[in-house]
Amino acid sequence: xxxxxxxxxxxxxxxxxxxxxxxGEGSFVEGARVVRQFLVNAGIDPEDFYLYDGSGISPNxxxxxxxxxxxxxxxxxxxxxxxxRSTLPIAGEDGTLANRFTQSPLKGRLFxxxxxxxxxxxxxxxxxxxxxxxxxxxxxxNHRRPGSDAERHTVDKLxxxxxxxx
Numbered sequence: 001x002x003x004x005x006x007x008x009x010x011x012x013x014x015x016x017x018x019x020x021x022x023x024g025e026g027s028f029v030e031g032a033r034v035v036r037q038f039l040v041n042a043g044i045d046p047e048d049f050y051l052y053d054g055s056g057i058s059p060n061x062x063x064x065x066x067x068x069x070x071x072x073x074x075x076x077x078x079x080x081x082x083x084x085r086s087t088l089p090i091a092g093e094d095g096t097l098a099n100r101f102t103q104s105p106l107k108g109r110l111f112x113x114x115x116x117x118x119x120x121x122x123x124x125x126x127x128x129x130x131x132x133x134x135x136x137x138x139x140x141x142n143h144r145r146p147g148s149d150a151e152r153h154t155v156d157k158l159x160x161x162x163x164x165x166x
Contacts, residue, residue: 003087003113004095008055015054028054039067042074057117065138068124072136076126085111088125100156105130106163112137119144121151123159129166137162 019030052060089095092107112125
């Protein structure tokens with residue numbers, strides 16, 4: 001449920017629980033260490049991310065689109081990949097994408113996590129393109145204007161362009 005509706009408090013608590021379950025200490029530091037090692041083991045360059053919190057809402061968190069797509073490809077190849085994908089919002093159907101792509105060919109064909117903060121808007125996940133190919137996408141938009149939806153609309157148009165081009 002944490003991915004469908006973006007429960008930031010829950011992700012903060014989960015990070016600490018990871019630390020507790022793996023090291024015996026339920027702290028941010030230990031949880032972040034566990035996550036960092038997992039990401040590095042998944043093939044993500046350690047220079048492509050920096051975790052400041054468990055939810056990703058801190059302006060100090062850094063994650064590149066390359067890190068995101070590397071993780072999504074890794075997840076898709078794991079025995080638990082399909083279960084993970086099912087936790088993501090579905091375009092035009094549920095979660096944070098329930099009201100997006102409702103009149104788009106992406107409806108029901110995009111499984112993605114949104115990210116919206118002051119100055120940032122993103123969309124990352126799996127897409128079944130017009131060709132039938134499954135694609136991994138990560139679209140990040142920085143310098144979003146306060147109160148503006150223009151950037152979200154641009155991200156959505158980029159996703160549709162990728163859908164149609166592949």
